Amino acid sequence: MSRQQSIRKNFLFQLLISSASLIFIFSSLLYFYIEKSIYDEKKDELIHYAQNISNYKAVYDFGELPDNFLSLSIEVISLVSDTEHIEVYEKTENKKTYLTLIYPFDSKNDVYLKLIKDISPTKHLLKKILNYIFIINIVGFLLVILYAITLSKMLVTPIKQLSHDLANMNEHLMRPIQMDEIPQEFAPLARTINHLIARIQNFVKYQKELFIGTAHELKTPLAVIKLKNQVTLIKKRSVEEYIEAINTTNKTVDEMNIIVSNILNIGRQEGAQLDKPQQVDVISFLKQKANDFKLLAENEGKTLEINFTPDVFMATLQVGLLNQIIQNFLQNALKFTPEDKKVILQSSQDDFGLLIEVIDEGCGIDESVDLFAPFKRQGNKSGVGLGLFLAKSAADALGARINLTNRDDGIDGTRACLQINSQLSCILPQK
Structure with a gap:
């Protein structure tokens, strides 16, 4: 023992x-x-x-x-x-x-x-x-003994206070730790705990919305299937009508399968958060993703423009989570961008770390809506509404920032931003 x-x-x-x-x-x-x-x-x-x-x-x-x-x-x-x-x-x-x-x-x-x-x-x-x-x-x-006892008590007091604050928290009452009440030596620990509290709050909030949304999304197609079957059974029909009814049912089942697949992706992402972080050149990763999506953009009659700075940015992170975020940004940008328009994928350094932006020429967004919540859809395109929810969860796991805003340069469209913290990264000199 x-x-x-x-x-x-x-x-x-x-x-x-x-x-x-x-x-x-x-x-x-x-x-x-x-x-x-x-x-x-x-x-x-x-x-x-x-x-x-x-x-x-x-x-x-x-x-x-x-x-x-x-x-x-x-x-x-x-x-x-x-x-x-x-x-x-x-x-x-x-x-x-x-x-x-x-x-x-x-x-x-x-x-x-x-x-x-x-x-x-x-x-x-x-x-x-x-x-x-x-x-x-x-x-x-x-x-010295008296001083040592007093000093040790003083040093342990912030830990006891943190333990007391955390012990009194639950999923219904979670408050961030007040940084001005913590000695500067314990500030990194308090920031880490606040980050975890924020993640737990988002998890609890979005999980509730996910369960409610899943039930709602599955209830509607199930009701449609039941109604179609009841109508079909009311009177005898021709073979063609039965085939049409079955095809409608199969289409509804396919929509349900898409919902279930996206929900399974949430479980896979939570498993990916436990993967061992790897050292990766983020700029090289972005170039690879850009090459993959350039072909898709050309097939849809659109242009993918890239602009990466610095030339190299080494970071230690889970590549699968980064891939999920960038892929979601590019898929949404290409989905909402009309033909003969362009999507921009670019990176730059700021005070926080590396800023990655995907800028499209679509219809824009309603910034008053929390698009990162599960089953939130916007625009006239089809989708389940879980992509941005997964991207947000992945960004939280990476300790990164994620943001969606409308363009402010006079052109209609959306700007999707991901900021990777440089404190968890190693920046190499530019070539």
Whole structure:
């Protein structure tokens, strides 16, 4: 059974270990520095006394004797040594500590000065300093513990708030997270959650419309089939009339099959959203789709004009979802564009990322209608009304933006736009 890890406990443990190590290292360096400074001072003091004696001066050449001057012992000793050197060492006797200096006095005759100073008060002072540092370390470590606990609570608070907000949501009450109430470190997480909430809201909204629309779309042809069959059974008819009635029924069944096929496409698209994203050159993909639809446009007496910039745009995404969007845009554009007119497929870069546009010369749209809802149709062309619904779902899964507007250049027609976020893409230099 796997054991769950606690970020807060790990943070507290690492912070306490690092703080304790830092306090120990800093205190040790401070103590050793104080100890060395005091010992250097005592050593310099003994050397000063020895130099005064060697120069046949007074041991202490100031107006008043220092308080600890009486703790100084001076001897003249003989040592056999090949070099002149100053030796300083420390020793402890009878619970007292002495600092001894051996200083050359008459090197020709191997005569040295031996100065001994009682530094027990100094050792006692150092012990007091060490105790104070130890107490300060304990107090400081306790303060670090309190600070770490407070800081960890403060860091976990936004996560708890997010969890609380999400726990109180359901399909009937879903609100986006307020970004101004979230620390900037958690802003990417909040944006991701808001994106998911928006997708769930659209899913719930459109799924309800899909179920209602499916029931309505299937109910009408079923009623037609039943009525035709009832009329046919009322009286005996000729073979030709029976054939005509059966053909009408088959035509209605075909329309129902189209509806069912489109509904199955919705299920296939939801499966495509789980496909592993691939790195693809979007511009190369658009050129391939343009070549496919150019032939279809020429057969219908229409022109497909292309204009792609930049030359290369690498993105990591599900190619099947991108294909579904572009194919729907081009199919609708060619469907509503009259003969001898043109459809434009173009791309450009903007602040969001890569902007892909399909512009036609059709009848335009009613911008007050949500054309991305299931079974929404516009114009005088036949269709089930699920194409744009599938395109919208695919765009949401890609984290892209999709939009339909009328042309604003004085020409009748529709502009279908898809914006791929550059934060999920890698833009290569232009060739």
